[in-house]
Amino acid sequence: MPADSAWSIGELAERAGVTVKTVRFYSDRGLLPEEPRSTGGHRRYGPEALDRLRVIRSLRALDLPVPDVGRVLAEEEAAEDVLEDVIARQLRDVGSQLTALRWRQAALQLLQDCAPAERAERLLLVGSVSAPPSTDAPVRFWRRWLPVRMPERVVAAVVDEAVPQLPAEPTPAQVLAFARLHAFTSRSCDGDDRGQPAAHRTGEGYRPAVLYEGLREAYALASPRLRAARTPHEGEALDCFVASYAASRGVRDTPAFRRGLSLTLAADPRIDHYWRLVAELTEPSRPTAGAAHDWLCAALAGQVARRSP
Incomplete structure (x- = not known):
């Protein structure tokens, strides 16, 4: 892509609908491909960076950590396998979080519905158990x-x-x-x-x-x-x-x-x-x-x- 037609960091941010700070963050971590810099040393980007940024935003919308996003992007030949592994792990984490919330909700309901005289004892009991609980x-x-x-x-x-x-x-x-x-x-x-x-x-x-x-x-x-x-x-x-x-x-x-x-x-x-x-x-x-x-x-x-x- 000719240098004079490459986008500045601000132009890429505008096209992607994100802030300049976001573009700089992912660039600094090597997740966005850059074109040769301008004579003034400013970063320049092409359409490939825009496509990559959209993929990154989609993965981050699923709450995937940045290191996992980097793995998916880096393993081009095995990207599908890596993505499947990352998603499966994320599903397990979400399931654990949901279970924890359900146990916490039931514990709060227990304390809300019990007689005031029982509340202190039950609070100590349920307070000693983690959420989700461990056996x-x-x-x-x-x-x-x-x-x-x-x-x-x-x-x-x-x-x-x-x-x-x-x-x-x-x-x-x-x-x-x-x-x-x-x-x-x-x-x-x-x-x-x-x-x-x-x-x-x-x-x-x-x-x-x-x-x-x-x-x-x-x-x-x-x-x-x-x-x-x-x-x-x-x-x-x-x-x-x-x-x-x-x-x-x-x-x-x-x-x-x-x-x-x-x-x-x-x-x-x-x-x-x-x-x-x-x-x-x-x-x-x-x-x-x-x-x-x-x-x-x-x-x-x-x-x-x-x-x-």
């Missing part, structure tokens, strides 16, 4: 609560099933449930409500990894019964449940073992509060592991009672 505290809780020296694959599977997936659009009640869950799992593990079941005492001969792998199968078998609101009863789910405990001790499943197991489970420390809160955050069609465990314990107790002389 790091429940994950740490389970990794502390589970028996030591279990294989990581078993621990990961148990944690994955025990820690709830949080709703993207929570109700105020769910915000309160998660805030309480966060508070509960953030406390010290000391206390009767979070003690260790007998099966965690590896010194007594239990093999927790064998137990938890079997329990996951037993809970899966019991879940359809819970969804159908069936009364706890004997059957495949209960047999799998008892077999898990027997295998973890290396003993046979006998009537005497079932009687002893029922007594042990009835005396074990419980974390019912945890499971009640998780149930409030979970779809009704997905019974919690805690609900499945209670159903199986009730089925075992009923069987033992019926067989007792």
Whole structure:
């Protein structure tokens, strides 16, 4: 393009509908192609710079950071792939921001709708939870609560099933449930409500990894019964449940073992509060592991009672 027909920075800004400061900003970052400068050292631009500036404005209108804009413009041969990657990341960021706003909105609604006497306590609860919330505290809780020296694959599977997936659009009640869950799992593990079941005492001969792998199968078998609101009863789910405990001790499943197991489970420390809160955050069609465990314990107790002389 002849030098005398090139545009000054002001002319380019006018044609693009932006300020001179904006043109200078992108030029300084090497995003706009320049023509040879005038004899006075002033910047000069051609139509290519105008086209580039329009692309930049379109990308920035999507709130893409300037470094990402530069990546898209620099990778001419792979521009489509780079743009797709940048847009996908931006979509994830926007989704996270929307989730955070929905949790914040539900938290504010919770505080607005509660009685004045409850507001201070609830404010402290929801104020300790980030938006969007993190499940790091429940994950740490389970990794502390589970028996030591279990294989990581078993621990990961148990944690994955025990820690709830949080709703993207929570109700105020769910915000309160998660805030309480966060508070509960953030406390010290000391206390009767979070003690260790007998099966965690590896010194007594239990093999927790064998137990938890079997329990996951037993809970899966019991879940359809819970969804159908069936009364706890004997059957495949209960047999799998008892077999898990027997295998973890290396003993046979006998009537005497079932009687002893029922007594042990009835005396074990419980974390019912945890499971009640998780149930409030979970779809009704997905019974919690805690609900499945209670159903199986009730089925075992009923069987033992019926067989007792």
